Amino acid sequence: RAFNFNAGPSALPLEVLQKAQAELVDFQGTGMSVMELSHRSATFEAVHNEAIARLRKLFEIPENYEVLFLQGGASLQFTMIPMNFLQEGKKASYIQTGAWSEKAFKEAKFFGTPVEAASTKENNYKNIPAIENINIDPEAAYVHLTSNNTIFGTQWKTFPTTGDIPLIADMSSDILSKKVDVSNFSMIYAGAQKNLGPSGVTVVIARKDLLEKANTNIPTMLQYATHVKNNSLYNTPPTFGIYMLGEVLKWVEEQGGLDVIEKRNEEKAAYIYDVIDNSNGFYYGHATEDSRSLMNITFRVADEELEKKFLAEAKEAGFVGLNGHRSVGGCRASAYNSVPVEACKALADFMVKFQQDNQ
Numbered sequence: 001r002a003f004n005f006n007a008g009p010s011a012l013p014l015e016v017l018q019k020a021q022a023e024l025v026d027f028q029g030t031g032m033s034v035m036e037l038s039h040r041s042a043t044f045e046a047v048h049n050e051a052i053a054r055l056r057k058l059f060e061i062p063e064n065y066e067v068l069f070l071q072g073g074a075s076l077q078f079t080m081i082p083m084n085f086l087q088e089g090k091k092a093s094y095i096q097t098g099a100w101s102e103k104a105f106k107e108a109k110f111f112g113t114p115v116e117a118a119s120t121k122e123n124n125y126k127n128i129p130a131i132e133n134i135n136i137d138p139e140a141a142y143v144h145l146t147s148n149n150t151i152f153g154t155q156w157k158t159f160p161t162t163g164d165i166p167l168i169a170d171m172s173s174d175i176l177s178k179k180v181d182v183s184n185f186s187m188i189y190a191g192a193q194k195n196l197g198p199s200g201v202t203v204v205i206a207r208k209d210l211l212e213k214a215n216t217n218i219p220t221m222l223q224y225a226t227h228v229k230n231n232s233l234y235n236t237p238p239t240f241g242i243y244m245l246g247e248v249l250k251w252v253e254e255q256g257g258l259d260v261i262e263k264r265n266e267e268k269a270a271y272i273y274d275v276i277d278n279s280n281g282f283y284y285g286h287a288t289e290d291s292r293s294l295m296n297i298t299f300r301v302a303d304e305e306l307e308k309k310f311l312a313e314a315k316e317a318g319f320v321g322l323n324g325h326r327s328v329g330g331c332r333a334s335a336y337n338s339v340p341v342e343a344c345k346a347l348a349d350f351m352v353k354f355q356q357d358n359q
């Protein structure tokens with residue numbers, strides 16, 4: 001197996017892939033693949049409902065929240081959120097911490113007036129704003145934030161509380177990497193392709209009282225109400241993706257749940273950040289220390305020529321996906337849940353050796 005540090009789609013647990021392989025042509029004695037089952041069959045419905053139940057249990061989702069499996073990626077949520085919850089002439093507060101927040105903001109302009117509650121753009125998104133620097137518009141229909149900034153490598157450590165104003169979070173790149181108090185949010189959404197499974201499924205966790213306020217005067221597929229009413233089975237769902245999501249959730253349970261996963265993620269990221277911090281400036285991180293992401297570790301090799309050499313040699317050595325996002329450059333190691341400790345340790349060792357050989 002490659003040392004896969006891709007930012008998304010990213011590594012999946014080997015055990016899950018092996019199970020899927022074993023079940024591929026005959027799922028539970030049906031004589032067919034899970035992909036060939038009718039989405040209306042009892043067998044598939046059990047897969048679907050079990051995945052929802054597992055997510056509810058693992059992420060400790062309270063009863064007054066719906067769990068939806070949608071399509072269109074987190075990017076369609078950028079649109080559906082304002083389409084459902086923001087009316088023309090009304091404002092919504094957006095906390096700008098990176099490229100994905102900007103994209104969410106842009107979509108809101110089609111429906112109402114997004115306003116910036118804070119932005120760290122001037123600092124090239126190196127940090128998460130301090131809670132006291134966030135100015136939420138008291139009339140905002142909701143507040144939107146991105147919990148982990150995949151491209152810049154920053155992550156919220158504590159979230160703001162927004163009182164009666166619904167807080168909505170894009171958790172695409174750190175959902176299920178640690179425990180989160182779901183009740184602090186009115187809605188959480190995430191494309192599955194990083195910590196949850198393959199691409200194609202988008203998880204939406206939303207409080208029922210927020211969903212009740214959603215606009216119903218919009219196209220059917222774009223109404224949350226449609227998917228709530230139909231248990232996310234209004235149209236043909238991405239059945240294989242939902243099956244895989246269920247298997248990944250089972251894997252997380254088998255690892256010991258989110259406490260174990262969080263500790264492991266801390267340990268993994270520490271291997272790499274420690275090398276950066278002890279390199280005497282040979283490597284430097286993009287994110288400020290207090291905002292560092294455990295999921296996406298963004299760094300540079302101080303010497304630009306050496307950085308090219310580093311990336312080429314790392315690729316040669318079997319490390320995949322270390323090039324930074326095209327908009328930022330440099331290097332990025334994405335260490336999502338499924339990336340094993342050994343991969344991070346191997347990368348840390350490689351970085352130390354590269355510095356020794358090239359200093």
Ligand code: PLP
Pocket residue numbers: 008072073074075076100146148149150151170171172173191192
């Ligand atoms: N939000 C974040 C934080 C992301 O990292 C990504 C993709 O990498 C997206 C949104 C977009 O997700 P999708 O490709 O599922 O639309």
